[in-house]
Amino acid sequence: MHAIPNTIAPPPLAEVSNNKLFKDIFYEGTADEYNQAIEQARVAVTDFLQQTSQPFSGIRPATMKAAVGAIDLEEPLKDYQSLISEVDDLYIRHATAFHLPQYIAHLNCPVVIPALAADVIISAINSSQDTYDQSAGGTFIERRLIEWTCQEIGYGMDADGIFTAGGSQSNLMGLLLARDHFAARTYGYSIKYDGLPPQANRFRIFVSEQAHFSNQKSASLMGLGEQAIVKVAVDHRFRLDTDALKKAVEAELQQGNIPIAIVATAGTTDFGNIDPLQEISAIATHYGLWMHVDAAYGCGLLLSSRHRHLLDGISLADSVTVDYHKSFFQPISSSAFLVKEAASLNIIKHHADYLNPEEQDYEELPAQINKSITQSTRRFDALKLWCTLRLTGKRKLGLYTDMMIDTAAATAALLQQDPDFELLSGSDLGVLVFRFNPTGVVKELSALNLSIKQSLFFDGTYILAGTKVNGQFYLKFTILNPLTTLSHIREILSAIKMKGNSLL
Template structure:
């Protein structure tokens, strides 16, 4: 064996290197802890052109050979300018601070490195994931035949839900057992109906599943940004008259911008009457499943054929931690492919629990471990109480912004987002003033907010997912935004000097 090969073995994790493992991880944990303790803003505002040369200069063919030196370098290329979701003035996207029990789970699952595709690679981890799926299905109310699988995130969950809905619709059209591959003439007729406020992953899923370019039909929302059920019914009727087949209706429980929850009972009534697969994208709103006070906001979700949940949004879990739940576990067979070298058909006949039979992934992390430890250490009520706190905060922030003459709000807060804009400027400059305010704020690193478009205009968005954030924190950010926007409005309105 070469000297390099011999030295390399010292880096493998096994019974002979556990002390090295303890030492190296302790050094890494200490670096992160010290960095977090020193963070005084959610980011530094470093632009790509500043960081790209640092990363590009790293010679990956010449190892540093020392843990501390590598951690020093990691600080320079990443940690120093990282975006910190735990900071009280990170108010941008659906990124939550994470709970410590989940971080413990992350460390454990990474070291053991179980793969959740087959039983012989995971053992009890498979049963723990299945128990968490059953627990979530019980919280939703899907019934005893429900099943599901963990995924990488809401986009994958929505994709798999649309795959199952497509196969079920295809089977109904052609009659009999599922047909592989799907017939092009059938795919051309399939349609998905969602609201104008639905997530873009629905359109992405339609493309990946080979549906027509116009397969996704969006219906308008009402003044509260919820799906209009009258328009939903009309769209379904129009599809039927045109010879199209609505394979799924996608309702949203927590839209990305407004946090709105579609009228799930009414949508379910329409889908039941028409025999259409109802999918509820609750990637954001799933935190209500453990809310001690707001679970009723999800009434009707129990009637869905499939549900997306993102624990890494409102359960305070590290990325990634998501799941797809289905009312009828048999529909997961549409994602099943057997390979003699991995999950032969005889394994299923013997009752061996191979999770790859349910997933569109093969190798898959034991992300369920994080949620398992969170529930066993904190309990679901504690997680729900954290989510309740940010929803309460958003309600109070919305009241204050609505009463502030410098701003206007697009809609009342539903969950934990507030969509607003600086309005104390020439209407012709309002879009540019708001865009400038967001960019200037991000460049300063003092705070981070998101942006979106509402009815063709540029708006700003506060996404409140940190229970440590206070109204005073948000007020300070609003003052910064108003200052940047007002400066732009004054500057843009001032005529350029002559001569």
């Protein structure tokens, strides 16, 4: 054997002896360094809370791009104070402040402090949730929270699930299981091993016109193409119309296509409304279709004693998406995919000898990777929800949910009473689509409302969302902050009017 030449010079002994070489690595010799770094970060976050009075700085993309591009990544900074100062200049002072009531745009909630404490622990200890030997207690904390959520949904003892990176990943898992189980049940065909069957180009998945765009992306990723998604008409409150659904299924059958699944939405992104879950389940059962419920937004209703009934029928679904980082006040990311029958997850299991060998007893030595499709190394995000439930508790989270729904209902009443605004629909949750429409004054309403949104954003004063309905642009409020009061709403509506009138 030939000796391998040592081409890497060893570090100077002086640096090794005084630990300067390893001062950036988190280990027992750098506790003081860690405390210094965390303290600098804590001060920066506290300053962000105390000094931020509007949701955005108003900085333009070109200015932001130039500032980031000017940084020399080859030259490290000298200390943590310099580092955090740079991060403050480039990020913190321009970050969108989701916790302020003047932010009322997208599905971004303020976060609870117990979850932030958990995030510090998660990042430092850095467990991976794929196998027990990398997570130990983390494995069973995650499993307990999955079990708890399944119980809240109304699933039985055979249910299971996994934490995911977000609602889109969970929706992909739902459609993947729907596709593979249909092929196995109908044709005795294993897509996992053999690829798509010849009939796959005729598979059809039914969603409402208001369903999340991730369904199209999922169909594409699964090799079915976006053509597999059949959009079904909605009713006057923008919920999936069950009569239209029956007609759509029959129409596809008559064309020789093959229905495999229905996706119901519990909390649409644009209107916050819940599809009729019980009726949809009956149709899915009649035609032998997999039913997936995208409750990424509406899962917050599980916390509410007053409004939980809006999810009646969710327990009938084969699979469910929940986003804790939307409606449980968790930091990103914290989501889950749940199934009524744990055995349905076996179809995505793959054994690797170095990680989860086939001969291992998984009752004795569990491995969460057996339930995950795209994440081997996976963060212990479940700890955030655990700390939240253990300290904040379900009742208080449910109270926050009720407060937001009440504020949304009161806001809808304000919009309906004001002749300068046009409200499209009420909301089961907290999303209101409307536009500034001073009677008889403006013809180009879409252009005016888009200008209002953009102008307020770059003023930095208020951040609203927008969407198109029937080709027309509308403004959108997403009330996902229990700190938002009707007083704040009146202030924002007044600002919209002032801006709109100034732009006329």
